[in-house]
Amino acid sequence: MQRRDLFIGGAGLALGGVLAAPALAQPAAARLLKFIPQSDLGILDPHITTAYVTRHHGFMVFDTLYGMDAEFRVTPQMAEGHVVEEDGLRWTITLRPGLQFHDGSPVRAQDCVASIRRWAGRHPLGQELNARLAEMTAADDRRIVFRLKRPYAMLAEALGSLVTPCCFIMPERLAKTDATKPVSEMIGSGPFRFKADERIQGSRFVYERFAEYRPREQGTPSWTAGPKRVNLDRVEWIVTPDAATAGAALQSGETDWWEVPTSDLLPVLQANRNIRIDNPNPTGLVGWGRFNHLHPPFDNPGIRRALMGAVSQEDYMVAVTGTDRSLWREGVGFFPPETPLASDAGLEVLKGPRDFDKVKREIAAAGYKGEKVVLLAATDFPTLNALGQVGNDMLRRCGMNVEFVAMDWASVVARRASREPPEKGGWSMFFTFWTGLDVINPGVNQPIRGNGKDGWWGWSSSERLEALRQRWFDAPDLAAQKALAREMQLAAFEEAPTLPLGQYFQATAYRRSLSDVPKGMPLFWSVKKAA
Numbered sequence: 001m002q003r004r005d006l007f008i009g010g011a012g013l014a015l016g017g018v019l020a021a022p023a024l025a026q027p028a029a030a031r032l033l034k035f036i037p038q039s040d041l042g043i044l045d046p047h048i049t050t051a052y053v054t055r056h057h058g059f060m061v062f063d064t065l066y067g068m069d070a071e072f073r074v075t076p077q078m079a080e081g082h083v084v085e086e087d088g089l090r091w092t093i094t095l096r097p098g099l100q101f102h103d104g105s106p107v108r109a110q111d112c113v114a115s116i117r118r119w120a121g122r123h124p125l126g127q128e129l130n131a132r133l134a135e136m137t138a139a140d141d142r143r144i145v146f147r148l149k150r151p152y153a154m155l156a157e158a159l160g161s162l163v164t165p166c167c168f169i170m171p172e173r174l175a176k177t178d179a180t181k182p183v184s185e186m187i188g189s190g191p192f193r194f195k196a197d198e199r200i201q202g203s204r205f206v207y208e209r210f211a212e213y214r215p216r217e218q219g220t221p222s223w224t225a226g227p228k229r230v231n232l233d234r235v236e237w238i239v240t241p242d243a244a245t246a247g248a249a250l251q252s253g254e255t256d257w258w259e260v261p262t263s264d265l266l267p268v269l270q271a272n273r274n275i276r277i278d279n280p281n282p283t284g285l286v287g288w289g290r291f292n293h294l295h296p297p298f299d300n301p302g303i304r305r306a307l308m309g310a311v312s313q314e315d316y317m318v319a320v321t322g323t324d325r326s327l328w329r330e331g332v333g334f335f336p337p338e339t340p341l342a343s344d345a346g347l348e349v350l351k352g353p354r355d356f357d358k359v360k361r362e363i364a365a366a367g368y369k370g371e372k373v374v375l376l377a378a379t380d381f382p383t384l385n386a387l388g389q390v391g392n393d394m395l396r397r398c399g400m401n402v403e404f405v406a407m408d409w410a411s412v413v414a415r416r417a418s419r420e421p422p423e424k425g426g427w428s429m430f431f432t433f434w435t436g437l438d439v440i441n442p443g444v445n446q447p448i449r450g451n452g453k454d455g456w457w458g459w460s461s462s463e464r465l466e467a468l469r470q471r472w473f474d475a476p477d478l479a480a481q482k483a484l485a486r487e488m489q490l491a492a493f494e495e496a497p498t499l500p501l502g503q504y505f506q507a508t509a510y511r512r513s514l515s516d517v518p519k520g521m522p523l524f525w526s527v528k529k530a531a
Contacts (some may be wrong), residue, residue, distance in 0.1 A: 013484065019258045030531035031233035033514070033524065034255040036240045039200050039381045040289050042111065042394040042410020045182035048121050050446070050456065051413045056522050059224060060207050060235070061102075062168035062188035067091060067225030070519055072437075074160035075225045077216065078107065078169060078189070088151030088314075093144045100212050109138035114175035116144075116159070119167045121179055124444050125158035127166065127379060127454065128473060153442065154473075161222065162437060162521070163444040189213070191230045191525050197273035205237040206411030207524075221526045226415065226524035235524050241380035241408070242471040250275060250509060257510040259522050262382045263321045277507050280519045283436025284329075285383075286336055287316055288447050289391055290458045291313050292428050295421045297373065297400075302366030304496035308349045310359045310394050313502035319386035321504045321516075328504040333491045334448045336436035339480065341485035345494035350500075364492075373402045374422035376430040387501060389432035392439025395429075416457040430457075437501065441481075442472040442488055447498035460497035 037056065039257030043049045046058030067077040076082070083094040086363035089466045099107035113136055115174035122127030125397055135147040146155065159167045169175075174183045186194035192207035219226035221223045239247040240254055243262040249255040251272055261269055261277075269275050289311075292299035298304055312478040331350065335341045373395055388404075395402045405427075407415070414428055449455045449469070452463025468488045475481045492498075510517055 001442070003433070006216070010249045010482060016366065020126060023139065030529050032200065033232050033235045033527065034528055035237050035522065036246045036255050036258045036521070037237050038250070038260045039378070039409040040241075041205050041237065042403055042408075042413050043182065044186055047122060047165050047179060048167050048182060049413055050166065051409070052521070053409075055164045056192075057205070058166060058168050059190065059521075059523055060192040061186050061190045062170065063195045064160060064167055064192045065222065066156050067223065068160050068162050069222035069225040073225070074157045075219065077160070082156065085162060088153065089148045091148070091155055092139070092219065094148075094166070095141070095142045096143075096214070098214050099189055100214075101169045102187050102210060104192050107143070107169065108141045108188050109144045109173045109521045110141070111175065112120070112144050112169055112185060113138050114172040115169045116167060118170075118177070118179050119165060121454070122159065122165050123158070123163065123167065124446060125154060125161055125163070127451065128152070128443065129155065129158055160224070161444065163446075164438070183474060183525050191228045191264040192235065203346065205239075207235045208508060209233050209482065217356065221518070223520040224523070230525050231528045232524060243382055250511065253511060256514055257508070257517070257522070260506055261509045263283075263327070266507060274512055275509055276512050277509050279454045279505050280508050281435055281437075281506065282522070283336055283339070283440070284503045284505045285433040285435050285438055286332060287320070287431065287433050289385055289387070289429060289431050289499035289501060290447070291458075291460075291496075291498065292422075292458050293497070294419055295428070297368050297371045298428060300367055301495055303363045303368050305494065306359050306366055307398065307499065308360035308496055309362070310354055310398050311350055311499055312354050312355060312394075313350060313500070316387055316390050317502040317504055319390045320383045328502060329408065330502050332500055332503045334439070334500055335441070336439060336443065339436065339440050341441055341482055343482070345486045347487040349493055355470045356397040363398060363400070368400070370401050372422060373400050373428045374426065375402055375404050376412045376415060376427050377406050378412045379406045380408040383433065384409060384431055391429070391431055419459070423510065431501075442469045442485060446486070447469045447500075448488060448492050450495075450497065459497070462495055462497065464491050465495065465497070
């Protein structure tokens with residue numbers, strides 16, 4: 001059977017038993033939304049991974065002290081507000097009254113303190129908070145007090161950041177779990193409960209409206225800011241790795257929303273008058289090839305730097321989204337195009353014809369001795385699979401000894417956390433995307449960090465990049481920030497902590513029976529479904 005035949009044909013048979021249950025009555029169907037996520041939800045704990053699918057799950061179950069709107073403004077969410085005193089060295093955040101966890105217990109400042117501590121070591125802005133923090137305490141059940149050694153004007157932005165992992169608030173008993181180990185329960189105070197009893201790993205995840213959730217009373221819903229008013233009783237995530245099956249289910253109405261439709265199926269979906277195509281993220285997504293800096297061969301900066309000369313961002317982006325240049329950009333550095341800190345510094349290494357023989361000579365001169373390169377590739381995530389296929393070809397053409405390890409994204413997420421050598425179950429390289437928002441400045445940009453074993457998977461270590469980042473935090477104005485970001489980009493092209501692979505814009509597709517679908521990321525408050 002051809003792919004198009006399967007797409008046009010019977011979606012019910014293609015999706016199998018998960019969606020084969022009898023049709024719900026019409027009133028119930030209007031309160032049930034079926035969603036196809038970007039991949040399987042392999043890790044539930046949103047503090048211990050940077051995977052977007054886990055972040056999206058996190059915003060269903062948990063809430064944050066601050067939210068961010070579409071203008072990148074951070075406003076109180078669980079917090080009622082805050083007071084800054086003592087020349088910026090003391091912050092007091094007060095919680096809204098009446099907040100409640102899914103187990104019926106009240107949300108207290110003690111829960112927030114424990115959650116912030118667990119989160120801070122994993123997040124770039126949280127790590128900066130730790131460096132400036134003298135003491136964090138719960139003054140009483142509603143007040144969190146921060147005493148700082150140095151002012152941290154970005155504290156609210158850190159607590160409301162959408163960069164993964166986000167600062168989700170958990171009960172203290174769960175938040176005290178070691179940050180290297182997953183929590184045992186999904187108990188939050190967010191607008192939906194996680195139905196652990198209905199979880200079918202690799203197939204279905206279920207969320208029900210939390211009746212005791214109290215939205216903010218004022219403001220306009222935008223991204224994670226403003227009132228989170230829920231109009232659905234139940235949301236089911238249906239994991240559907242095959243793109244043709246996912247497209248068929250959306251066309252037939254068996255599902256309502258497909259997070260990341262593949263580019264080759266967009267024309268068919270656009271032709272269906274019952275389906276809307278939208279671009280929810282104006283900052284796009286930037287692709288990255290991430291090295292493991294702990295083990296050969298990529299512990300060698302000369303080898304990493306030489307591979308910059310093999311990168312064709314056009315090849316990567318065409319593989320991801322096709323030849324329509326309106327959907328992607330090349331000539332992309334370490335900060336996303338058309339954002340304040342983007343520059344052309346060092347981009348010449350990405351321009352001109354790619355000379356693989358030259359790169360082969362350069363990596364040999366740098367000390368490559370034929371060590372195995374264990375390349376992790378996510379086969380169930382079409383855009384990441386495309387990056388992995390192009391990356392595999394690039395490395396082989398450069399003369400590298402590649403072991404191409406194909407697995408689902410959840411397995412990549414689990415394996416990339418290993419610090420073991422490649423020959424003992426570790427890895428050498430993987431490919432991923434970050435949204436433009438996640439790499440918009442040195443404060444949050446993980447691919448450019450150099451904080452070693454405290455950093456993003458791959459554990460790049462660079463005193464030079466970290467010193468420039470610290471100077472950026474204390475820069476007096478935008479002009480100084482731009483100059484430092486330019487210097488950082490030059491340093492990153494020299495040290496090559498990560499390969500920049502271009503930027504593309506990911507569409508999402510949903511049935512026109514849905515309205516008020518939010519921008520930014522898949523969020524399920526505000527969404528309405530017509531009967």
